Amino acid sequence: MDDIKFKKILVFINCLVPLALLGWDAYRDQLGANPLEFLTRTTGTLTLLFLVLSLAVTPARKVTGIQWLVRFRRMIGLYAFFYGGLHWMLYVWSDKFFNLRAIIGDIRQRPFIAVGLVSFTLMVPLAVTSTNKMLKRLGGKRWMRLHKLAYVAAAGGVLHYWLLVKADTTKPLVFAAVLALLLGYRFWRSYTGDAKRKPISITQPAPPR
Amino acid sequence: MVIKKSDDIKSSEITDKKLYVNRRLFMRGATLAASAAATGFLYRKLLAPEPQQRREDGKAVAGTQSAPRDWGLPGEEATTYEDITNYNNFYEFSTSKTAVASAAKGFVTRPWTVAVEGLVNNPRIFALEDILKANAQEDRIYRMRCVEGWSMVIPWSGFPLASLLKEVEPLSQARYVAFETLNDPERMPNLDSGVLDWPYVEGLRLDEAMNPLTILASGLYGDPLPPQNGAPLRLVVPWKYGFKGIKSIVKIKLVEQMPPTTWNLSAPDEYGFYSNVNPNVSHPRWSQARERRIGELGLRETLMFNGYADQVAQLYAGMDLKYFF
Numbered sequence: 001m002d003d004i005k006f007k008k009i010l011v012f013i014n015c016l017v018p019l020a021l022l023g024w025d026a027y028r029d030q031l032g033a034n035p036l037e038f039l040t041r042t043t044g045t046l047t048l049l050f051l052v053l054s055l056a057v058t059p060a061r062k063v064t065g066i067q068w069l070v071r072f073r074r075m076i077g078l079y080a081f082f083y084g085g086l087h088w089m090l091y092v093w094s095d096k097f098f099n100l101r102a103i104i105g106d107i108r109q110r111p112f113i114a115v116g117l118v119s120f121t122l123m124v125p126l127a128v129t130s131t132n133k134m135l136k137r138l139g140g141k142r143w144m145r146l147h148k149l150a151y152v153a154a155a156g157g158v159l160h161y162w163l164l165v166k167a168d169t170t171k172p173l174v175f176a177a178v179l180a181l182l183l184g185y186r187f188w189r190s191y192t193g194d195a196k197r198k199p200i201s202i203t204q205p206a207p208p209r
Numbered sequence: 210m211v212i213k214k215s216d217d218i219k220s221s222e223i224t225d226k227k228l229y230v231n232r233r234l235f236m237r238g239a240t241l242a243a244s245a246a247a248t249g250f251l252y253r254k255l256l257a258p259e260p261q262q263r264r265e266d267g268k269a270v271a272g273t274q275s276a277p278r279d280w281g282l283p284g285e286e287a288t289t290y291e292d293i294t295n296y297n298n299f300y301e302f303s304t305s306k307t308a309v310a311s312a313a314k315g316f317v318t319r320p321w322t323v324a325v326e327g328l329v330n331n332p333r334i335f336a337l338e339d340i341l342k343a344n345a346q347e348d349r350i351y352r353m354r355c356v357e358g359w360s361m362v363i364p365w366s367g368f369p370l371a372s373l374l375k376e377v378e379p380l381s382q383a384r385y386v387a388f389e390t391l392n393d394p395e396r397m398p399n400l401d402s403g404v405l406d407w408p409y410v411e412g413l414r415l416d417e418a419m420n421p422l423t424i425l426a427s428g429l430y431g432d433p434l435p436p437q438n439g440a441p442l443r444l445v446v447p448w449k450y451g452f453k454g455i456k457s458i459v460k461i462k463l464v465e466q467m468p469p470t471t472w473n474l475s476a477p478d479e480y481g482f483y484s485n486v487n488p489n490v491s492h493p494r495w496s497q498a499r500e501r502r503i504g505e506l507g508l509r510e511t512l513m514f515n516g517y518a519d520q521v522a523q524l525y526a527g528m529d530l531k532y533f534f
Binding site: 006009010013014017018021025030031032033034036037038042045046094095097106109110111112163164166167168170 | 237240241244245248249252253256257258260261291292295296300304306307357359402404405475476491494495496501503504506507508
């Protein structure tokens, strides 16, 4: 097993840790008085966290110069999609009991539900086009442009969070601040001419034979 | 620069490949375990619920000192003591419902006084002990519906607010009752946060306050009220959303005009003065038609006036409850 493969396993396992602990706490009945609300809220927070982490990969790579960080970006992004899917399924199951009419009514009447759904939906094409094959089919430039949607999804997620809290907006504001920082870094880099440089290959290079 | 010739390293000193691979495997295993432990620690710190606080006296089940009794309502079980005391909205201590119990631990409630004043013949500052001595405590098992969409069945001990108000003899101009929570940053750690305007204030119309369902509670499951539930004395108005039940009361004032209320000041279009439980009037951001009963997985239909319509609906006869939400 080569080094990068091990690092990928390392990241994969660590991204699963919150899910494992959620499952373990659920099994021990340690999710508090309102376990379904807790599960829904926590998977939502994890979605946003992984989205922000995936967006932090490129800035982190540029700041530190550690190029192989980019190898984890797809996995982290897919984890965001995975936790987002869990979050959405928990809502559909525990809040709406798979009642399609109730869900549609909710989406039409509650802006925070609609914003959340749009943000999740935006992640679907990103997950679908996350493979090397799809990257090649789309071409790097178009693929990059499409995947800027991750910023929109993350901003939507923050708005969704901010719209649903009652009075204490600390956590959504922290996410908003981090996101603004990452976006600001992007703009600053493109302004200072970094964008003209050729982006490094994000696909796995063929192993030496 | 010294360039070692290959024969400088004895073949016996060359690490055996198996050992080398094993060591690498071991290092990787250790890295994996350590990083997973660190991630787990971060998750526990940042996202996991705080472990539920046990009763300080170590009793496993509440109320076992007296004859065992059924604390529920017909067809509705009482919420467990653990859930009632570990899932609280009490922003003076924390905005996280599962963190209030630990943040409020050790909250000093003696000595405690309650000023009852304003448009009354006989304004007084009561010592808590005198209030509890003068008003016999009775068990009242009420539904509690939070504006957030969850509910409990809570066995309070308390007495009708009316009996305290009668003692100070309200004047005929008095039309509303205003309540105020303690505002002591020394004892309430989250008061610096500025999440809400402190002190927390609430209000009732005088006829609502005099309704026999309205109580001041000082106990839970037959035991003294724990800090996180509003010790030493709190308001319980079972047909209204939970936030109307102001906690840790230090002042009760009879007034002529409708008094300001904290959540109404914070978001006037979301929380009205009346805030009666009403499945037909949505919160602007979520429906109030159903509720999650703590301890149950399904949802229950929310009842008009939280199921107390027979006792209180007449208070609002002719009022547009969508307008006076």
